Structure formats: structure tokens, C-alpha cells
Amino acid sequence: MNKIRWGVLSTAKIGLQSVIPALQKGEFSEVTAIASRSLPKAEVAALSLGIAKAYGSYDELLADPEVDAIYNPLPNNMHLDWNLKVMEAGKHLLCEKPLGLSVDEVEEMILTRDKYGVKAGEAFMTKSHPQWAETRERIHRGEIGNPCLVQGAFTYYNVDPRNIRNMPTMGGGGMWDIGCYCITMARFVFEEEPKRLVASLEMDKEFGTDRLGSVIMDFPTGQAHFGVSTQAALFQRMQILGDKGHLEVRIPFTPPIDQPTHIDQDNGNYLPQGITRHEYATVNQYTLMGDDFSRAIMEDKEVPVTLEDALNNTRVLTAVYRSAETGQWVDV
Numbered sequence: 001m002n003k004i005r006w007g008v009l010s011t012a013k014i015g016l017q018s019v020i021p022a023l024q025k026g027e028f029s030e031v032t033a034i035a036s037r038s039l040p041k042a043e044v045a046a047l048s049l050g051i052a053k054a055y056g057s058y059d060e061l062l063a064d065p066e067v068d069a070i071y072n073p074l075p076n077n078m079h080l081d082w083n084l085k086v087m088e089a090g091k092h093l094l095c096e097k098p099l100g101l102s103v104d105e106v107e108e109m110i111l112t113r114d115k116y117g118v119k120a121g122e123a124f125m126t127k128s129h130p131q132w133a134e135t136r137e138r139i140h141r142g143e144i145g146n147p148c149l150v151q152g153a154f155t156y157y158n159v160d161p162r163n164i165r166n167m168p169t170m171g172g173g174g175m176w177d178i179g180c181y182c183i184t185m186a187r188f189v190f191e192e193e194p195k196r197l198v199a200s201l202e203m204d205k206e207f208g209t210d211r212l213g214s215v216i217m218d219f220p221t222g223q224a225h226f227g228v229s230t231q232a233a234l235f236q237r238m239q240i241l242g243d244k245g246h247l248e249v250r251i252p253f254t255p256p257i258d259q260p261t262h263i264d265q266d267n268g269n270y271l272p273q274g275i276t277r278h279e280y281a282t283v284n285q286y287t288l289m290g291d292d293f294s295r296a297i298m299e300d301k302e303v304p305v306t307l308e309d310a311l312n313n314t315r316v317l318t319a320v321y322r323s324a325e326t327g328q329w330v331d332v
């Protein structure tokens with residue numbers, strides 16, 4: 001098998017605009033089928049993206065013996081049911097973030113993965129970008145000393161009442177949508193799990209979803225804090241402070257696929273002449289993620305972001321919502 005044959009569950013925007021074109025550029029991935037609740041929608045998508053087969057139901061896609069793996073970008077509240085069906089159909093599964101909306105959901109997915117012996121993972125493409133592997137290597141080499149504080153921000157402006165992010169019944173809300181990135185990358189940097197956290201969330205009165213949020217997390221060897229908003233100007237940044245220096249990942253989560261990205265490093269002398277800028281060649285992190293996942297299937301290796309990792313992220317996310325109810329510290 002030279003390439004994994006991917007099927008796509010729905011005509012979600014993220015699939016059409018980013019992930020399908022990226023998979024199509026992969027060395028080990030190809031997209032052979034797409035399904036929608038509406039056959040015409042699937043046909044239009046298939047035609048415009050050069051996908052061979054279009055299905056008018058998700059079940060037909062899962063029944064296709066010429067599909068090896070499914071990419072699932074359904075709304076968050078539909079991940080559980082369809083992930084279980086995908087794995088029960090014997091297909092490998094790459095599901096969008098956040099994988100599940102509760103610890104129980106993710107545990108059920110883990111049991112199902114093990115029962116059906118398929119590969120399954122969460123689509124945190126951010127972790128496939130070389131800028132993060134190198135950030136970790138710089139920390140391992142001691143370039144900033146011991147990391148003690150991670151801080152992050154991720155914001156965008158979206159007040160469309162028809163957008164799934166603004167619908168509580170669809171698993172909407174800023175923490176589920178983008179807080180998950182700040183949490184997973186703080187865990188990636190410390191290489192350990194937070195013990196406790198405190199969170200504050202501001203809810204949108206019309207939508208009933210969290211539109212502004214801040215979290216402080218206590219890790220065994222340091223602290224992380226971050227803020228997210230679905231109603232602030234587009235911005236993202238992550239900083240790692242150590243006792244000898246500082247790394248700033250300028251576009252940490254969705255770096256452009258058509259221009260290089262940067263990390264700034266300093267040794268505590270935060271003047272322009274004290275800062276070294278590291279440039280990363282232009283890459284498409286969705287292509288890298290797809291190929292990493294396809295190779296995990298072909299070579300029977302661990303997938304890039306495992307369900308166990310997703311379970312730990314879900315523990316933190318659910319703790320954020322628990323803490324926000326009372327404003328008190330909670331154990332993760």
C-alpha cells in the first residue's frame with residue numbers, strides 16, 4: 001500500500017478549505033471519497049476538489065471497502081456517535097478537536113478503538129509543525145533553562161448565530177474551540193499534566209456559549225495561564241519563560257501555509273539586539289499531520305495525537321468548565 005485512502009465525513013468548512021487539499025498533497029495520503037447529508041453537496045465538493053466518489057449519507061461512506069481511514073470534521077456534539085460508527089466499521093479514524101465533550105465520551109472511544117483494533121487520533125495539526133518540535137528541543141537543550149511559566153492567547157471575532165461555535169447544543173464555546181489548543185500546547189511544553197486549575201468564563205447572553213475566558217493551571221514543575229475569546233480581534237501567541245531565557249512562538253496554532261513562521265528567543269535581555277529570530281520554512285501542518293497519521297497506519301506505529309492524550313486534554317477542558325461555575329480551584 002503506497003497511500004492511505006481517506007474518506008471525509010461531511011462538507012465541513014475546515015475539510016473543504018484546509019484538510020482535504022492538504023491531504024491531497026501528502027506523500028502517503030489520498031482522498032478518495034466524501035459524504036454529506038445531501039448528495040448534491042457531496043457531488044459539488046467532490047467535483048471541485050477532484051475526489052472520485054461522493055455519497056449522500058455518512059453510512060454509505062463507512063460501508064465503502066475502498067476507504068481505509070476516515071477524517072471526521074463534524075460538529076463537536078456529533079464526534080462521539082460517528083467516531084464509534086467509524087471504528088465499528090473497521091476504519092481508522094482521525095477526528096477533529098475537541099475529540100469529545102466529556103471524559104466518558106473519550107473513554108468510550110478508547111474502548112471501541114481497542115475492540116476493533118483500528119488506529120485513532122485527534123487532529124491537533126499544530127503538533128505536527130516543526131516549530132513545536134524545535135521549541136521542545138531548545139528546551140531540552142537547556143537554552144532557556146528550566147521552563148517555569150507558559151502563557152498563551154488565542155482569539156477571533158465570530159458573532160454568526162448560525163456558526164456551530166455559537167451553539168451550545170453543538171458543543172460550541174471558546175474553550176472547546178480554541179482553549180483546547182492552549183491547553184494541549186502547555187501540556188506539550190511541560191511534558192506533564194496539570195494538577196489543578198482555576199478558570200473564569202464570560203458567557204454570551206444571546207448564544208449561551210463562553211465568549212471570553214482565562215485559565216491558570218498548576219503543573220508539577222511550573223504554571224501556565226492563557227486567555228481565549230470568540231469576540232476579540234484575531235490573535236494568537238504563546239510564550240515559554242525559563243530561568244535563563246524566553247521563547248515566543250509568534251503564530252503558534254495556525255501558522256500560514258504560504259509563508260515562513262518565526263520563533264523569537266532571548267536570554268533575559270529583552271531589547272531588540274538581545275532577541276534571536278528563528279525562521280521556519282513554509283510547511284502545511286495539515287499535510288504533515290495527515291502523512292504522520294497515514295504512516296502510523298502503514299507502519300503500525302503510534303498515531304501523532306493519541307486518544308489517551310486527547311483524554312488528558314478533555315480532563316483539563318472539563319475541569320475548566322467546572323471551575324468556572326464556582327470560580328474556585330479544582331483538581332484536574
Ligand SMILES: NC(=O)c1ccc[n+]([C@@H]2O[C@H](COP(=O)([O-])OP(=O)(O)OC[C@H]3O[C@@H](n4cnc5c(N)ncnc54)[C@H](OP(=O)(O)O)[C@@H]3O)[C@@H](O)[C@H]2O)c1
Binds near residue numbers: 011012013036075164
Ligand atoms: N483543526 C483545525 O484547524 C480546525 C479548524 C476549524 C474547525 N475545526 C473543527 O472541525 C469541526 C468542524 O468545524 P467547521 O467549522 O468546519 O464546521 P462546519 O463548517 O459548520 O461543518 C460541519 C459539517 O457537519 C455536517 N453536519 C451534520 N449535521 C449537522 C448539523 N446538525 N448542523 C450543522 N452541521 C452538520 C455538515 O456537513 P454536511 O451538510 O455535508 O453533512 C456541516 O458542513 C469542529 O469539530 C471544529 O472544532 C478544526
